[in-house]
Amino acid sequence: MRTSRTLGMVMIAPAAIMIFLFYLMPVVLTAIFAMTNMSTATGISGGAWQVTASAVNRLKTTLPELANGIAEPRFVIDEDGLKELEALKLKPGFATELRAQHIGGVYPSRREAERDIKALKDRPNTREVKQISDIFNRSVLNTRFESRDALMTSLDKLGFKLTPEQQQIVSDATYTGWVWTSENFSTIANSPDMLQILINTGIYVAVTLTLFNVTYALFLAVTTHYMPSNTASVFRAIWLLPRITPVVIYILLWKWMTWDNGFISLFLAQFGVPPKNYLLDSAYNAWFFVILINGFIGASMGMLVFSSAIKAIPQTQFHASEVDGASRWQQIRYIILPQLRWPILFVTCYQTLSLLASFQEIHLSTRGGPGKSTEVWSLAAFHTALNNYTGNLEYGLGAAMALVLVVVGLVLSLIYLRVFRYDTLISKPLIED
Amino acid sequence: MTILPILKSAVLATVLLASTAVIASAKDVTISVWSGGSGPNDNYRVDAIEIAADILEREAAIRGEQLNIIVQKTPYNGWDDFKQALTLAAEAKKAPNIVATGHEDIGPWAQSGLIVPVENYLDLDSWPLNDIYPNLMEISSFNGTVYGIPQDAESRPMFFWKPYMKAIGYTDADIEALPAKVEKGEYTLKNVLEDAKKMQDKGLVQAGYGFYPRNSNGPDFWQFYTSFGGVMEEEGKLVFDKAAMQRTYQYFADLVKAGVTKKNHIGLPGDQWWKEVATGKAGIWHGGTWHYARLVNQEGLKDFFGNVQFTLIPAGEGGKANTLTHPLVYLLTSGHTEEETQIAADLVKIASEPRINALHAIKSAHLGISPSETKVDLYSSDRWASEATERLLPHANAMPNNADFGKYWTIMWKNLEATWTGAKTADTAVKDAETELKSTLGASIVIR
Numbered sequence A: 001m002r003t004s005r006t007l008g009m010v011m012i013a014p015a016a017i018m019i020f021l022f023y024l025m026p027v028v029l030t031a032i033f034a035m036t037n038m039s040t041a042t043g044i045s046g047g048a049w050q051v052t053a054s055a056v057n058r059l060k061t062t063l064p065e066l067a068n069g070i071a072e073p074r075f076v077i078d079e080d081g082l083k084e085l086e087a088l089k090l091k092p093g094f095a096t097e098l099r100a101q102h103i104g105g106v107y108p109s110r111r112e113a114e115r116d117i118k119a120l121k122d123r124p125n126t127r128e129v130k131q132i133s134d135i136f137n138r139s140v141l142n143t144r145f146e147s148r149d150a151l152m153t154s155l156d157k158l159g160f161k162l163t164p165e166q167q168q169i170v171s172d173a174t175y176t177g178w179v180w181t182s183e184n185f186s187t188i189a190n191s192p193d194m195l196q197i198l199i200n201t202g203i204y205v206a207v208t209l210t211l212f213n214v215t216y217a218l219f220l221a222v223t224t225h226y227m228p229s230n231t232a233s234v235f236r237a238i239w240l241l242p243r244i245t246p247v248v249i250y251i252l253l254w255k256w257m258t259w260d261n262g263f264i265s266l267f268l269a270q271f272g273v274p275p276k277n278y279l280l281d282s283a284y285n286a287w288f289f290v291i292l293i294n295g296f297i298g299a300s301m302g303m304l305v306f307s308s309a310i311k312a313i314p315q316t317q318f319h320a321s322e323v324d325g326a327s328r329w330q331q332i333r334y335i336i337l338p339q340l341r342w343p344i345l346f347v348t349c350y351q352t353l354s355l356l357a358s359f360q361e362i363h364l365s366t367r368g369g370p371g372k373s374t375e376v377w378s379l380a381a382f383h384t385a386l387n388n389y390t391g392n393l394e395y396g397l398g399a400a401m402a403l404v405l406v407v408v409g410l411v412l413s414l415i416y417l418r419v420f421r422y423d424t425l426i427s428k429p430l431i432e433d
Numbered sequence B: 001m002t003i004l005p006i007l008k009s010a011v012l013a014t015v016l017l018a019s020t021a022v023i024a025s026a027k028d029v030t031i032s033v034w035s036g037g038s039g040p041n042d043n044y045r046v047d048a049i050e051i052a053a054d055i056l057e058r059e060a061a062i063r064g065e066q067l068n069i070i071v072q073k074t075p076y077n078g079w080d081d082f083k084q085a086l087t088l089a090a091e092a093k094k095a096p097n098i099v100a101t102g103h104e105d106i107g108p109w110a111q112s113g114l115i116v117p118v119e120n121y122l123d124l125d126s127w128p129l130n131d132i133y134p135n136l137m138e139i140s141s142f143n144g145t146v147y148g149i150p151q152d153a154e155s156r157p158m159f160f161w162k163p164y165m166k167a168i169g170y171t172d173a174d175i176e177a178l179p180a181k182v183e184k185g186e187y188t189l190k191n192v193l194e195d196a197k198k199m200q201d202k203g204l205v206q207a208g209y210g211f212y213p214r215n216s217n218g219p220d221f222w223q224f225y226t227s228f229g230g231v232m233e234e235e236g237k238l239v240f241d242k243a244a245m246q247r248t249y250q251y252f253a254d255l256v257k258a259g260v261t262k263k264n265h266i267g268l269p270g271d272q273w274w275k276e277v278a279t280g281k282a283g284i285w286h287g288g289t290w291h292y293a294r295l296v297n298q299e300g301l302k303d304f305f306g307n308v309q310f311t312l313i314p315a316g317e318g319g320k321a322n323t324l325t326h327p328l329v330y331l332l333t334s335g336h337t338e339e340e341t342q343i344a345a346d347l348v349k350i351a352s353e354p355r356i357n358a359l360h361a362i363k364s365a366h367l368g369i370s371p372s373e374t375k376v377d378l379y380s381s382d383r384w385a386s387e388a389t390e391r392l393l394p395h396a397n398a399m400p401n402n403a404d405f406g407k408y409w410t411i412m413w414k415n416l417e418a419t420w421t422g423a424k425t426a427d428t429a430v431k432d433a434e435t436e437l438k439s440t441l442g443a444s445i446v447i448r
Helices: A002-034 A053-062 A064-070 A079-087 A092-102 A110-118 A126-135 A148-157 A164-174 A183-190 A192-225 A229-244 A247-258 A263-269 A283-311 A315-323 A328-339 A341-357 A360-365 A377-385 A395-419 A422-426 B003-025 B044-062 B080-091 B103-111 B134-139 B162-167 B172-184 B189-201 B220-227 B242-257 B270-278 B291-298 B338-351 B354-364 B371-375 B383-395 B405-420 B426-444
Strands: B027-035 B067-075 B098-102 B148-150 B158-161 B237-240 B284-286 B308-311 B328-333 B445-447
Touching: A002 A395, A053 A064, A053 A164, A079 A092, A079 A126, A092 A110, A110 A126, A148 A164, A183 A192, A183 A395, A183 B426, A192 A229, A192 A283, A192 A328, A192 A341, A192 A377, A192 B426, A229 A283, A247 A263, A247 A283, A247 A360, A283 A341, A283 A360, A315 A328, A328 A341, A341 A377, A341 A395, A360 A377, A377 A395, B027 B044, B027 B080, B027 B338, B044 B067, B044 B098, B044 B338, B044 B354, B067 B338, B080 B098, B098 B103, B098 B338, B103 B148, B103 B328, B103 B405, B134 B148, B158 B162, B158 B172, B162 B172, B162 B189, B162 B308, B172 B308, B189 B242, B189 B284, B220 B242, B220 B405, B237 B405, B237 B426, B242 B405, B242 B426, B270 B291, B308 B383, B328 B338, B338 B354, B354 B371, B371 B383, B405 B426, B426 B445
Parallel strands: B027 B067, B027 B098, B237 B445
Antiparallel strands: B098 B328, B148 B328, B158 B284, B158 B308
16 A cells, blocks of 8 residues: 555656646746846845945935945055965065055055056056955945855944944845845836736737637637538638747738738728838727737637537537528527537636737737837736846846736636536536436 | 887877867967847947957967967847846856946946946056046946946937928028037927928928937937936936926927827837938938948938938927937956956957947947047048037937936836827826836935
8 A cells, every 4th residue: 555655656756846847836936036126136146235325325314424434435555454465475576565665555446546556566467456456445335245244244344333233224225136025016006007008908808809719719610610521621721820820920921911011001002092000000000900910820729629519519419400490590509509618618718818928929019019008918027027128127026917917817717617607517417317 | 010000109199199288278268248239230349359359369479378269249139138138148147258238237237246347357547448538437337336348439319301401491501500509409309390390291201200200219218308408317316307207208299299200100110210211201300320320331321411410409498409328338247257257358458449449430330439549540531420429429418327227217218108109198107107216216216
């Protein structure tokens, strides 16, 4: 018993590891990222402690004395430094001459200190100059400390005795990395642009789904059902073309058709219509094409599912209805549709989720334009977290947006199950009981 | 009989050994360099590093060291993908040694520790670094530390199609005097709108082509904010001037309302934009000094000076005529050995020498980085470079190096675009921007 259980564990382990790595981890990581303020400026891998001019500004209100004390760079040629220099085993002349000529020298900037170091008779090269000036640096300004303790030790050496509370203030003000925060969600909730993007997403998903992914797919499935099977196969293959064409090429074709110098413009020019960019002319135009592009790609899947579901309906039902004198419409209404409830639920649910998450067609065609009129939630998350002109990648905010999408998807799925009365779909048929 | 083959193989082995010994003493260093926003005219952004490598190798040879530098060049055409690739590569510890990018990246990248200051590796008092324009060095600094070496400079003029200016009543002398009038504030953005309208009313250009701005987000639009009296940064703090931003947003809304600029102008295919301004489809437009290279080299505008006048961006209400310089800088990334970074720094220094930098400046119609560069024959004999330097550069502002500027920019642009396309009124846009700036930047921005 025990061995068979162990064996079962071993057998399932590869799958479990895969599920954990590729299915659960992305969501977990997204949730973790969403609770941070990670961005290009904070980095992902953690930060350092650096007393920059802006950190000094932040400290001015709480610790004015310290802020004024560390605000200026300071280089001092002193005995400690000279000993350290000798230990470096560069040319001995450096330390000797510095001790003889410059001991006690104080410089308000690195550049000025280096001017004296450069002028030493033994002519240190640039690298040595930098090494030497580092030794005599007696300020913490702009130095990057890899740990909090290193900064505190340096401050301590410079004569700033700080209490633990003060140390915490300094640490907070100088830390360059990311911190935990829930601000991303309040930003999303309060931004009028986010609301607009949400509305865009709602329109995009609802219209594409109802018009194309379900209705149009259903239309294709039913019409091909009534065709001779060879003709039907040809038509189904044609309707599948948008799905099997690489998306970049498929959208390039749409662009060629809609650009100022594209097919539509050239064709209409024959009738004296001035050329224009039909894809980006107005928000309505952009939506029209975005929905068309996505709809034609998406409809093929519904068509396949519905066709096979219709095939599964016993032919006898159609024959019987024809004996009863039912019209095509009556067949559709009373035989086909009632038996397609399950596939329609499946397609609606599945396509809602895939429309919510898909943005590549919009990214390639309108890039969310004109303005931000076709910017949908997933595209906005991509732009925020990974790809924008200013290079200001806000990983935290983008992850929070992605997380919102996961929640919306789950909620919608639950609603669909309710609307389609999932429980009745899975209950056993009464007749066989 | 058997001696010979043994002897042969022994000799061969010795030769082989000796050759590996030579190779071992030679130092192979691979230096990778990436550049953003680099089109076909900008190849010297990365090629200059290769030229520098050749010189550095020769210098090493003279000192008796054998140094072999392999330069891996990766120019990116656009900015979005370049910045994404670089940031993610750096997070994965795979950043290139040298990167040529916009100076505004210094702030965030320095804070996240993605780049190291060049002043840790180079003597700024030495030639040619001490010869670089001080304001450019300033733009390459962050928090008082010099992080980058300027790679180029430029400025962004307003362009006028001369034949159309004449057709609406300007004489040759008027057009000649236009740059001075703009500089003095006598010809303003209001006049731009009016003249654009006149060109359209006369049927010289199609509707929406009177004033034909940049077709995508860019630093250019901060110029209009400056024209209307806005300031980007003061004493290390970002500034959002509500009134100036309102006037800026309103101006673009007015342009669309007057029909001289298209409502859906943003997002227009770039190639189309270039072709149109090069062939006189647009009346007035704005761009950058480097546009000269593309218009003349790629777009076939042979008689540039006969067809085009250029000036500063005219003043608007409450501001002054200005232009913006957006220098690219060479930055050194962290995560490499000290030795590699030192070589990378030396290469950047050599690449900044006047003659090498002038190759880029003239080929791409950017401006030089040092006074001595303007004396290099190639540069001084180029009409565009000398006129643009003289007319524009003294009035050039730059975007601030501030770790939060990217956020400010994103918000500013988003709302400008919304006003432009009519999705928001200028007042709502300013209010939305204010709300978002307050919530994202808080005390780091002054709102007034």
